[in-house]
Amino acid sequence: MNGIGVVGAGIGGLHLSLLLQQHSVPVTLYAETAAREQLLKRLPNTAVHWRTTRERERTLGVNHWDGLPSAQPGTPLESGCMHVHVTLPAGTRQFSGNFAAPAITVDQRLITATLLEDFQDRGGEVVIRAIKADDLETLTERHEFVVLSTGRGSLTELFPRLAEHSPYIRPQRLLCTALYNGITYTDPIGIGFNVVAGVGELFELPIITADGPKTALFFEVVPGGPAELLMQARYQEDPAAFEANVIHVLGRYMPHVLERTQLGSFGVTHPLDVLQGAITPTIRRPYARLDNDRWVMAIADLHGVNDPLLGQGANAASHAAFTMGRAILSDGIAFDERFCLRTAELMWRHLDDVTSWNNHTLRTPLPDNVAQLLEAAHAKQQIADAFADGFAEPEAAWNRLASPERTQSWLRDQGCDPLEASIATPGPSQPR
Ligand SMILES: Cc1cc2nc3c(=O)[nH]c(=O)nc-3n(C[C@H](O)[C@H](O)[C@H](O)COP(=O)(O)OP(=O)(O)OC[C@H]3O[C@@H](n4cnc5c(N)ncnc54)[C@H](O)[C@@H]3O)c2cc1C
Numbered sequence: 001m002n003g004i005g006v007v008g009a010g011i012g013g014l015h016l017s018l019l020l021q022q023h024s025v026p027v028t029l030y031a032e033t034a035a036r037e038q039l040l041k042r043l044p045n046t047a048v049h050w051r052t053t054r055e056r057e058r059t060l061g062v063n064h065w066d067g068l069p070s071a072q073p074g075t076p077l078e079s080g081c082m083h084v085h086v087t088l089p090a091g092t093r094q095f096s097g098n099f100a101a102p103a104i105t106v107d108q109r110l111i112t113a114t115l116l117e118d119f120q121d122r123g124g125e126v127v128i129r130a131i132k133a134d135d136l137e138t139l140t141e142r143h144e145f146v147v148l149s150t151g152r153g154s155l156t157e158l159f160p161r162l163a164e165h166s167p168y169i170r171p172q173r174l175l176c177t178a179l180y181n182g183i184t185y186t187d188p189i190g191i192g193f194n195v196v197a198g199v200g201e202l203f204e205l206p207i208i209t210a211d212g213p214k215t216a217l218f219f220e221v222v223p224g225g226p227a228e229l230l231m232q233a234r235y236q237e238d239p240a241a242f243e244a245n246v247i248h249v250l251g252r253y254m255p256h257v258l259e260r261t262q263l264g265s266f267g268v269t270h271p272l273d274v275l276q277g278a279i280t281p282t283i284r285r286p287y288a289r290l291d292n293d294r295w296v297m298a299i300a301d302l303h304g305v306n307d308p309l310l311g312q313g314a315n316a317a318s319h320a321a322f323t324m325g326r327a328i329l330s331d332g333i334a335f336d337e338r339f340c341l342r343t344a345e346l347m348w349r350h351l352d353d354v355t356s357w358n359n360h361t362l363r364t365p366l367p368d369n370v371a372q373l374l375e376a377a378h379a380k381q382q383i384a385d386a387f388a389d390g391f392a393e394p395e396a397a398w399n400r401l402a403s404p405e406r407t408q409s410w411l412r413d414q415g416c417d418p419l420e421a422s423i424a425t426p427g428p429s430q431p432r
Pocket residue numbers: 007008009010011012013030031032033044045046047048049129130131132149150151152154155175176177218275299300301302308310311312313314315316317
């Protein structure tokens with residue numbers, strides 16, 4: 001027997017491997033590609049790491065990007081706040097909410113390459129190999145336990161979809177994210193979160209890349225809506241048409257972003273820095289018994305994948321890695337059905353809140369209590385701050401939205417009259 005086998009070197013697999021390594025548990029990490037090759041891949045996502053994930057990164061000693069300077073002298077490329085811009089049929093609202101501690105976005109290729117090197121430099125064993133389902137019995141005989149963190153598209157056949165937690169059978173948004181030159185950051189530097197009813201959402205993210213600070217524009221396009229043209233021109237086929245579509249959508253629906261865009265220098269940073277696709281939110285049973293009677297478990301996206309509308313996937317992957325890691329450290333007597341059931345329950349506690357919040361917010365039209373919360377955030381700074389910081393604490397965010405009564409009760413506790421907190425009043429308001 002040879003410690004724990006972890007398959008997949010994304011955030012989930014890396015955080016789990018590094019945590020176990022920190023506690024002197026022997027780990028073999030099976031990665032599809034070597035560290036430096038990760039940098040040559042297509043942009044896999046543009047994931048924000050909220051303060052809670054950053055705290056876990058500090059625990060692991062992999063917070064390499066803390067305090068890096070931005071293009072604006074003396075200012076680190078961290079986001080201390082979220083600038084929210086909401087356009088619903090009845091009106092437009094703008095507010096900025098402060099995070100309890102800054103969030104950061106780093107090119108995921110750079111993060112995974114660096115963390116894989118960290119793991120190796122600290123003595124961890126890495127096997128470069130794409131694991132197939134047929135390999136798993138051998139792996140489970142080589143290791144005390146095998147955890148799979150292969151993401152949303154690999155080895156899924158082992159873990160059945162749970163219909164009761166997977167209300168959608170098709171993607172609710174079309175995803176178009178890319179890195180750009182030529183966009184000036186907001187002042188203060190923050191994450192832009194733009195919601196336009198019937199069109200979609202846009203995350204504007206200051207991002208650290210291997211080539212320095214850039215901007216990620218991550219569009220979540222409502223299928224059949226007017227921004228779908230962002231999906232029609234594929235960047236690989238016609239870069240100029242793709243960029244013209246981005247400018248068109250910004251000008252038509254998010255002019256405040258276009259105002260900070262220098263058309264002369266605007267453009268995608270590299271042909272591989274574009275990702276266009278879609279995700280069907282899916283929850284799976286995270287454990288399976290193999291034919292040799294050994295159990296394996298899935299964590300992170302392989303357990304549950306959500307639309308990235310609320311920027312939770314990588315953060316939930318890190319959370320799941322810590323839950324799994326602590327379960328291995330605190331039990332360790334046997335990796336049997338009991339271990340799987342108990343650990344699945346622990347992981348679900350967090351993922352359930354993430355999934356419920358995400359799926360609620362994906363609904364069209366925007367649910368009334370979400371609109372109420374946004375209106376209240378526009379009116380009151382402490383609510384704006386709680387809204388922004390909720391991205392780091394999905395349990396708190398969903399606690400406020402899980403029913404209309406909860407939202408109203410919470411708003412009353414914040415000194416806000418829920419009846420007045422309605423965006424149903426026509427006409428644009430003044431930004432604060
Ligand atoms: C456009 C977009 C934007 C996003 N924005 C955000 C955001 O703002 N915030 C956020 O938190 N999340 C975001 N996400 C979600 C986030 O990217 C994922 O939830 C997160 O990366 C999941 O981590 P993971 O470790 O489960 O899987 P992955 O990151 O997919 O990693 C899986 C790893 O397993 C490897 N692998 C796969 N199959 C095998 C195999 N058979 N053998 C060996 N290795 C294998 C892969 O090479 C990869 O390295 C976004 C996603 C997308 C698509």
